[in-house]
Amino acid sequence: MATEARRQPITIPERFRPGVMPVVGGLLVLALLAWLGVNLVKTPYDFLEIALIGITVGAIYALVALGYTLVYGILELINFAHGDVFMLGAMMAATLTVSTFSLHDNEAASKWIPVVLLALLIGMVFCGVLNATIERIAYKPLRNAPRLAPLITAIGMSFILQNVGLAWKGANYVPVPNILPRGNVFRLGTADYQWNKLIVLIVTIPVLVGLVFLVQRTRQGKAMRATAQDSDAAAMMGINVDRTISFTFLIAGALAGAAGLLYALYVTNVRYDQGFQLGLIAFTSAVFGGIGNLPGAVLGATLIGLIQAFNEGLAWHAPGSDWTQSIVFSILILILVFRPEGLLGERTPEGG
Amino acid sequence: MARPRTGDVRGWFGDRSALENRLLVALAVDAVVFVLVGVFSGVSASFILTLAVLNLLLVPPWSTLEVGGRRIGRLVQPVGLITLALTYPFYVGKEFQIPIFGAFPDVATGVVMLVFIMMAIGLNIVVGYAGLLDLGYVAFYAIGAYTVAWFASVQFAKHNVHFLSVGVGPGVPGFHISIWLLLPAAGIITALAGVLIGLPTLRLRGDYLAIVTLGFGEILPQIARNGDSLFNTGFNLTNGPNGITPIDAPGFFGVNYLVGSGTFWTSDRLFYWTALALVLITAFCSWRLRDSRLGRAWIAIREDETAAAAMGVPLMRTKTWAYATGAFFGGVAGAFYASFKSATFPGDFFFNISVFILCMVILGGMGNILGVVVGAAFLAYLDREGLANIGGWINQHFHANIDVPKYEFGIFGIILLVVMLFRPEGLIPSSRRAAEFHEGVADEPLYDVQH
Numbered sequence: 001m002a003t004e005a006r007r008q009p010i011t012i013p014e015r016f017r018p019g020v021m022p023v024v025g026g027l028l029v030l031a032l033l034a035w036l037g038v039n040l041v042k043t044p045y046d047f048l049e050i051a052l053i054g055i056t057v058g059a060i061y062a063l064v065a066l067g068y069t070l071v072y073g074i075l076e077l078i079n080f081a082h083g084d085v086f087m088l089g090a091m092m093a094a095t096l097t098v099s100t101f102s103l104h105d106n107e108a109a110s111k112w113i114p115v116v117l118l119a120l121l122i123g124m125v126f127c128g129v130l131n132a133t134i135e136r137i138a139y140k141p142l143r144n145a146p147r148l149a150p151l152i153t154a155i156g157m158s159f160i161l162q163n164v165g166l167a168w169k170g171a172n173y174v175p176v177p178n179i180l181p182r183g184n185v186f187r188l189g190t191a192d193y194q195w196n197k198l199i200v201l202i203v204t205i206p207v208l209v210g211l212v213f214l215v216q217r218t219r220q221g222k223a224m225r226a227t228a229q230d231s232d233a234a235a236m237m238g239i240n241v242d243r244t245i246s247f248t249f250l251i252a253g254a255l256a257g258a259a260g261l262l263y264a265l266y267v268t269n270v271r272y273d274q275g276f277q278l279g280l281i282a283f284t285s286a287v288f289g290g291i292g293n294l295p296g297a298v299l300g301a302t303l304i305g306l307i308q309a310f311n312e313g314l315a316w317h318a319p320g321s322d323w324t325q326s327i328v329f330s331i332l333i334l335i336l337v338f339r340p341e342g343l344l345g346e347r348t349p350e351g352g
Numbered sequence: 353m354a355r356p357r358t359g360d361v362r363g364w365f366g367d368r369s370a371l372e373n374r375l376l377v378a379l380a381v382d383a384v385v386f387v388l389v390g391v392f393s394g395v396s397a398s399f400i401l402t403l404a405v406l407n408l409l410l411v412p413p414w415s416t417l418e419v420g421g422r423r424i425g426r427l428v429q430p431v432g433l434i435t436l437a438l439t440y441p442f443y444v445g446k447e448f449q450i451p452i453f454g455a456f457p458d459v460a461t462g463v464v465m466l467v468f469i470m471m472a473i474g475l476n477i478v479v480g481y482a483g484l485l486d487l488g489y490v491a492f493y494a495i496g497a498y499t500v501a502w503f504a505s506v507q508f509a510k511h512n513v514h515f516l517s518v519g520v521g522p523g524v525p526g527f528h529i530s531i532w533l534l535l536p537a538a539g540i541i542t543a544l545a546g547v548l549i550g551l552p553t554l555r556l557r558g559d560y561l562a563i564v565t566l567g568f569g570e571i572l573p574q575i576a577r578n579g580d581s582l583f584n585t586g587f588n589l590t591n592g593p594n595g596i597t598p599i600d601a602p603g604f605f606g607v608n609y610l611v612g613s614g615t616f617w618t619s620d621r622l623f624y625w626t627a628l629a630l631v632l633i634t635a636f637c638s639w640r641l642r643d644s645r646l647g648r649a650w651i652a653i654r655e656d657e658t659a660a661a662a663m664g665v666p667l668m669r670t671k672t673w674a675y676a677t678g679a680f681f682g683g684v685a686g687a688f689y690a691s692f693k694s695a696t697f698p699g700d701f702f703f704n705i706s707v708f709i710l711c712m713v714i715l716g717g718m719g720n721i722l723g724v725v726v727g728a729a730f731l732a733y734l735d736r737e738g739l740a741n742i743g744g745w746i747n748q749h750f751h752a753n754i755d756v757p758k759y760e761f762g763i764f765g766i767i768l769l770v771v772m773l774f775r776p777e778g779l780i781p782s783s784r785r786a787a788e789f790h791e792g793v794a795d796e797p798l799y800d801v802q803h
Binding site: 148 | 553555556563571575703707764765766769
């Protein structure tokens, strides 16, 4: 061992040589921009319409991504079950709007607005309580265990929730009628912007503003930030760390519930395994923006939503929806390898 | 024959010697099993014989047996178990019905169980020894499977290359290399892929590594699914969702495994014994590796990365070796499985399968080969036959109509959750891993500190 040690001094892994990697990364970004530019020039109105779709999808991703980022910020845990909480929220929304209140295609505004608001409230409470319960059952007992332990229970929980969805709604897509109006808000050239897309933003933006207010301005938000920074010190300052963590899971779940409702209404179908896939995309968004960073999650989600929409929609040399997942995961891997702190994250000791 | 250890052994039955304890526990277990089987499916001669053999093998403290100063007793249990496994095809048909679980798994199921045991032992090197959570192990399985699919099928029909393949007509187009050469080749290719994936990613800390491996595990099947015309060039690499089938079977002395030879060398038996040989080789390598300098370095990294680095363990190289070794066995197992199934489809490589294999390692006991073998055999059996049998039993006795296999992964999720919460070291743990889970380890990874 001793000779080995002398021959092999402790190798602190070098980051990739600073000269080369930014150039490669820059070239990749340039190629991406060039591709977008050509598409913009060739089919400007399609480009606009696709961008609007991307922003809508990105808003839903943002709500889910915030849940990942909140939980990661406070526990450093990738909550694999989060996507499935979102899926159950979407199923809840589908049940409420279709079975309980029997809404149909092209419902009158006086009818769908109160129902959707009620469903939003119920869905947020349902998912919030569900997420907090999951934390209590699956993560809290493992607070001091090796780090892999809660990660493994999170995966187990994810599969359990998927099977709850499977038992609840079966293996097929649950269809949701076109409850939201699909008339045009505006039309620019051939690019249409429909009301259902705008409604997604109308719901998302107040939720985001409310979250920022909660985290930045309230006592509970201060407790969350303190626990995220240093839970031991927070406990010494008299913060009830367990309650703060439960509250964080509650908020994260409520965001997933809101996302679930919007997804059910906008995409108009839900299946038990969609939560996991969307959860991975949302997690990628959170990492992209800088995990633990709330504006970062929103920025990352919007960018991922745009990338997905451009990839699936653009006409000129787009890889197409067959490759969406691969592209998203490639982004995830590249970000983690080259800039683990994400776009907006700071290089903190915890950030790597 | 046995030397009862005396001393301060306090067992379940109060102050007794170790031997008395063993006997009492064995008696109690036997009584319970006897009553259960008697009530549910009736006591038969095969049951009594099976119970007697298991008792003889497991109850006496064989490991303390010495003959002429040599502790040959340590060999009794392994040799006995291997003999039981080797002769399994001969007595499986004559065995009794297990309560609830039904019949013993047939030989073809045994092959699948052995393949998954091999994969689980491979993953155990990464997760159990080195403590790196790999959620994309299925990628290695896929690489191994497609390696065999490319070089032992009609996939590339423009070429006509035959080399030592058995049972393939000389006029059949495509590559047809002998499976015996392809198995190690698939292992080496997969290990190289493991190094390629590992080099940039192994610097990441545990949970980030997990998600990156998950990413690779999702990307590779998508390439397989879309690979029937890569980037619209028309080049058919993987035959897309239809998969590559048929794939050549192994064979020697002119006997093709798919056909077999006579009533003794049936196809299933040939595959079974070959799989058993592969598992034994894998287990032996894994066991010797654990005690080697490299294996001790893995365990050191798992327990405390910073301390290991301070002691001169080269982190990156050691981790990459763990990754490559785990990948090697995954690749060989995948290659053999593809040849056994005579097909490979992109649908075989979902994230579910990674979790399935992870579940085996965790249920059995991370870091312990015997535990992993038991966990893998049990879960693979549940997947193939067990769940369907249990479901049939439930539906028959409670007049229910539950599709139990449909909820397979929910059941695995519950297993993951329950094991992590109540017995994180698994059913048959390595004592060292158990201590880590209960006393904690220095879990702060070195690379948190940015340089």
